[in-house]
Amino acid sequence: MADTSLNPYLRAQQAFKEAVDTLGVEPAAYEILKQPLRSFEVAVPFVRDDGSVQVFTGYRVQHNDALGPTKGGLRFHSDVNMDEVKALAMWMSVKCALLNLPYGGGKGGIACDVDQLSEREIERLSREYIRAVSLVIGPDKDIPAPDVSTNPQIMAWMVDEYSRIRGENTFGLITGKPLVIGGSAGRVAATGRGLVFATRQLATELGIDFSKSRIAVQGFGNVGSVAAEISHQLGATVVAVSDKDGGLYNPAGINIQDLLEYKRVNRNLQGYPHAEPIDNKELLELPVDILFPAALENQITSDNAHNIQARIVGEGANGPTTPEADRILFDKGVMVVPDVLGNSGGVTVSYFEWVQNQTRFYWSEEEINQRLESYMSRAMADMHTMHERFGVTLRKSAYLVATERIAQAMRIRGWLR
Numbered sequence: 001m002a003d004t005s006l007n008p009y010l011r012a013q014q015a016f017k018e019a020v021d022t023l024g025v026e027p028a029a030y031e032i033l034k035q036p037l038r039s040f041e042v043a044v045p046f047v048r049d050d051g052s053v054q055v056f057t058g059y060r061v062q063h064n065d066a067l068g069p070t071k072g073g074l075r076f077h078s079d080v081n082m083d084e085v086k087a088l089a090m091w092m093s094v095k096c097a098l099l100n101l102p103y104g105g106g107k108g109g110i111a112c113d114v115d116q117l118s119e120r121e122i123e124r125l126s127r128e129y130i131r132a133v134s135l136v137i138g139p140d141k142d143i144p145a146p147d148v149s150t151n152p153q154i155m156a157w158m159v160d161e162y163s164r165i166r167g168e169n170t171f172g173l174i175t176g177k178p179l180v181i182g183g184s185a186g187r188v189a190a191t192g193r194g195l196v197f198a199t200r201q202l203a204t205e206l207g208i209d210f211s212k213s214r215i216a217v218q219g220f221g222n223v224g225s226v227a228a229e230i231s232h233q234l235g236a237t238v239v240a241v242s243d244k245d246g247g248l249y250n251p252a253g254i255n256i257q258d259l260l261e262y263k264r265v266n267r268n269l270q271g272y273p274h275a276e277p278i279d280n281k282e283l284l285e286l287p288v289d290i291l292f293p294a295a296l297e298n299q300i301t302s303d304n305a306h307n308i309q310a311r312i313v314g315e316g317a318n319g320p321t322t323p324e325a326d327r328i329l330f331d332k333g334v335m336v337v338p339d340v341l342g343n344s345g346g347v348t349v350s351y352f353e354w355v356q357n358q359t360r361f362y363w364s365e366e367e368i369n370q371r372l373e374s375y376m377s378r379a380m381a382d383m384h385t386m387h388e389r390f391g392v393t394l395r396k397s398a399y400l401v402a403t404e405r406i407a408q409a410m411r412i413r414g415w416l417r
Contacts, residue, residue: 008087015396016090019403022390026416029407033093036086038062042132044110046124056125060108060133062142063089066409069140070106071096071175071347071354073147074129076122076154080109095344097402099379101351104406106142108133114149126154127161134165139172139358145350146176156181172357175350184353186368187346192226192294192316194345197373199290199314199337200234201380202394206335208311211235214288216310218242218280219295220269223316223343225260227292232256236290240275240283243268244295247283248275285309293320300325308334315339330393338395341379348375 013034020030044058059082062070072092085107093105110129114122136142146155159174159181171182179185186193200210213236217228220243228238237253245268248254254275262272270277284291284300285307293299294316300308305325313329314337315321321329321336329336349372356362363371379401386397410416 007083009083012087012090015399016403018396019399023400023404025407028416029403029410032410032415033064033403033406036061036063036089037065038136039082039086040133040136041082044125044129044132046121046128049118049121056110056112058108058110058129058132059085060136060142061085061089061106063093063105064406065104066406066413066415067097067104068102069104070142071103071350072106072108072145074144074150075109075147076112076114076149077109078111078113080111085109091340093406094340094399094402095347097405098341098398099344099348099375101348103351108144122154123157126157130158130161131165134162137173139170143354144174152176152178152183172354175353182353182357184349184356184368185363185365186372187349187353188222189226190345190349190372191343192223193230193369194348194372194376195223195227195292195314195316195342196230196234197376198341198380199312201377202312202335202337202384205381205384208289213290214239215290215292216240216283216286216288217292217294218283218299219293219317220263224292224294227294227316228256229260239288240278240286241269242278242280242283245270247278247280248272249278249283249286250275290314292316296320298322302328305329310334312337315342318343326393326395336394337380338398340395340398341383345372345376348372
């Protein structure tokens with residue numbers, strides 16, 4: 001028999017099954033949640049620069065809309081397939097319900113290699129995809145956003161094409177747009193900032209003073225660098241950071257503003273004079289209060305989980321902790337802010353963008369950040385309460401909080417009998 005343990009769709013189904021059983025809600029809740037309400041596969045033909053026509057396969061999945069229109073990213077990648085998109089849509093349902101956003105989960109993609117396409121070809125492909133799915137998406141139906149290999153420019157082409165089809169500007173169709181056509185202030189830094197807000201709330205729940213904590217950050221890209229910068233601004237001591245080429249360690253603390261300027265000039269961290277070189281493996285095992293793995297998946301495994309000294313692991317990356325490592329950390333008292341919350345600052349500010357588009361009233365970056373802190377902190381507190389109620393990991397608690405809210409909406413709407 002084929003090994004199904006690596007199938008993300010089956011894993012997502014299992015997580016919902018465990019949540020429904022733990023909560024004791026109606027079995028019908030799982031029967032609805034175990035599969036998307038709607039799944040679409042479309043042909044996306046477009047004209048190449050040489051005049052030839054190529055056809056790619058596109059997908060859009062709407063998992064559950066009991067709480068509101070579905071919401072989720074759109075990725076361009078050669079490995080995109082229906083099972084992956086279904087699983088990601090289910091994961092987005094958890095994220096949105098956990099954050100108490102009025103959304104269900106959605107996801108989409110095109111199976112293509114953008115590295116083999118010119119910019120004009122990517123534009124034509126983006127517009128054709130929107131034409132193919134235009135009848136099943138909309139500001140009150142399903143709202144896409146950037147994901148793997150997509151960006152604000154692609155979102156701009158897509159919202160323009162949809163607006164042409166509708167005959168009116170419909171900026172609320174898509175989030176993650178450029179500021180000039182309805183994007184939101186604070187969106188670029190939202191994921192790293194949200195990670196810090198969620199982790200600081202957990203520290204408060206555990207009686208840890210975040211401003212006096214020692215922090216290590218694996219990954220110094222958009223998420224990790226922002227998390228390091230915000231932590232530094234809040235008074236924490238960032239003792240180590242790293243990128244793909246290696247890291248830096250200074251037990252007395254690193255001046256993150258100075259390091260960011262050094263990286264801007266030198267393009268990497270190597271050679272920074274105020275810290276010692278360290279590799280990524282060593283960074284994970286440093287004696288710190290908080291560890292932010294914000295780089296790649298599967299960084300904390302059964303091989304090194306016993307050596308983790310941090311009291312809190314805040315996941316900025318997707319899947320940096322394996323299931324085996326998660327159990328080891330839980331057993332030794334290390335609390336993990338799971339990726340389903342840790343990197344959900346992006347979808348939260350995307351919600352703010354959608355609200356601003358719908359009302360035609362735009363907030364300042366300061367207002368966005370204040371709202372983001374409120375949503376992330378509240379979600380973390382809800383998860384911790386569920387953790388104390390059932391004695392499970394925060395990762396499982398996230399599914400419990402989300403499933404309870406979705407089930408309540410389905411029950412009130414008459415979906416459950």
